[in-house]
Amino acid sequence: MTGSAAASAMGEWIEGAATIVDPTGLHARPAVKLTKLAKTFGAVVEVRADTDATWTNAKSPNSVMKMKAAHGSPLHIRASGEDADAAVAALVALVERNFDA
Amino acid sequence: MSDNVSIVIVSHSADVAKGAADMVRQMVGEEVRVACAGGTADGGLGTDVAAIMAAIEEVWTEKGVAVLVDLGGAETNSEMAIEMLGEDKGAHVAILNAPVVEGAVMAATEASGGSSLDEVRQTAEDFGA
Numbered sequence: 586m587t588g589s590a591a592a593s594a595m596g597e598w599i600e601g602a603a604t605i606v607d608p609t610g611l612h613a614r615p616a617v618k619l620t621k622l623a624k625t626f627g628a629v630v631e632v633r634a635d636t637d638a639t640w641t642n643a644k645s646p647n648s649v650m651k652m653k654a655a656h657g658s659p660l661h662i663r664a665s666g667e668d669a670d671a672a673v674a675a676l677v678a679l680v681e682r683n684f685d686a
Numbered sequence: 687m688s689d690n691v692s693i694v695i696v697s698h699s700a701d702v703a704k705g706a707a708d709m710v711r712q713m714v715g716e717e718v719r720v721a722c723a724g725g726t727a728d729g730g731l732g733t734d735v736a737a738i739m740a741a742i743e744e745v746w747t748e749k750g751v752a753v754l755v756d757l758g759g760a761e762t763n764s765e766m767a768i769e770m771l772g773e774d775k776g777a778h779v780a781i782l783n784a785p786v787v788e789g790a791v792m793a794a795t796e797a798s799g800g801s802s803l804d805e806v807r808q809t810a811e812d813f814g815a
Contacts, residue, residue, distance in 0.1 A: 613713065613791070614713055617713050617714055617791065617795045620795050620799075621714070621715075621795060621798050621799065624798065624799030624800075625799070644799065645809070646792050646795040646796055646809055646813075647792065647809060647812050647813050650792075650813075
């Protein structure tokens, strides 16, 4: 177990961030992809569009769709649980790949 | 065989039903099965109980089938189709109280993670709330 995995097993958060490059922001298709990917992990996964917004359940299609995160804004991602490291890495990579658009 | 809740779209228009189903397939992917029934047997506007039954049968799974309907007769004919499936099969089918297109996409997104029919219904019905 790596240090961070040990930390997350104790209920701590693993965090990451990536910038939304799509000109339309986090629109419907990316929101669906993000939700689907988040659901593949056992960890609790949350996202927020900027530092002062409240955290949103990344596995909830409704919540992610409602965020309307804008183009150029950093999307913060955090996860807690056994596969938290992998979850954060996968979601950050998805945003960095511009949701495979 | 996918172990996800599947989706059936029922519209008065064959084009709307097919378009909504295509949108779900393209946005969510192949892991959630989608079937549609739109228009009457003679190609007009309306819904057809036999076609709705066939669509439900096409994607039926014990995990559950979520049915999205547009207006009036689409709902009553879907209720009739579910009744005609018989109690055993019909018990795993639910008509969702959500808009056809948006509801279908949200339902399929929820279903893609292996959620139960109740969870799928909740997500679709909470959309826009």
